[in-house]
């Protein structure tokens with residue numbers, strides 16, 4: 364339970380989304396400065412750079428090294444400072460954006476975040492994760508504020524592999540259910556030192572879920588056919604803006620606890636964050652004994668958009684040993700499950716994991732026969 368009666372809401376200063384919007388970067392950045400330092404995912408550098416023929420702003424381009432370490436953040440900050448940058452721009456996936464966030468914070472410079480996929484809701488948040496050179500997680504860093512601008516070019520997002528957008532729907536699927544759990548337990552959100560959630564945050568989290576149900580399947584079909592329709596735009600907004608504002612302003616719970624639990628399982632290393640979180644939603648619904656109608660709605664959605672629904676789908680064998688390992692980590696503290704509004708025991712966690720897996724398997728075999 365929170366120790367304060369106060370509520371708080373935070374987010375990026377501005378959010379712009381549309382096809383081709385990245386090419387208007389200089390125009391967007393002009394509010395903050397003319398000299399831009401762009402940190403870009405290595406494999407995207409040529410295709411991104413090719414979009415800029417008229418460089419009205421002075422742009423310094425740098426490839427991200429591939430891991431968001433203290434050394435990489437220091438290197439980027441030193442180069443940006445040498446280039447006398449006035450604005451830091453991160454273009455790419457999660458780790459590139461995290462490094463850009465930290466470098467901008469180190470230099471106290473305005474930050475523009477331009478995600479190239481909608482696979483998670485991290486672009487809008489004020490959090491970054493630091494890793495060792497070997498890829499092991501070091502710590503999450505909470506920054507003072509989110510980016511000045513989150514600039515989403517929907518034509519770039521639509522051109523990324525479909526699996527990324529589907530994974531992002533898995534991350535976004537958790538937002539409403541976790542918000543609801545945090546509201547029931549009155550747990551602090553991630554704004555500043557943590558406050559109670561606002562009505563705005565709860566409305567955003569619910570809208571996120573409703574948008575996925577309304578547009579998720581159509582968006583998938585559209586992208587499979589190379590079309591960037593309004594449904595695709597809606598899902599991109601749900602995955603990045605609604606989910607991002609939603610989770611940071613309400614909090615995580617059981618679904619993200621499963622993601623933490625999966626850190627213990629090596630064979631799941633190839634699964635994306637949002638894919639594991641989606642299975643985590645099934646776990647949370649089982650843990651909370653959610654109404655059957657709601658469970659059916661979620662299962663139907665996951666099946667239609669192609670999210671993993673079982674342990675096997677995530678390349679994890681449903682053995683007693685694996686269930687025990689995951690449950691052990693979930694109950695180890697700070698996984699998110701503490702935000703559930705009741706006493707969570709080992710038996711409950713194990714039972715919910717096993718039932719979620721069985722539920723996913725049952726739904727898939729039933730759907731395959733229809």
Ligand SMILES: [Zn+2]
Pocket residue numbers: 483484534619636640
């Ligand atoms: Zn997440």
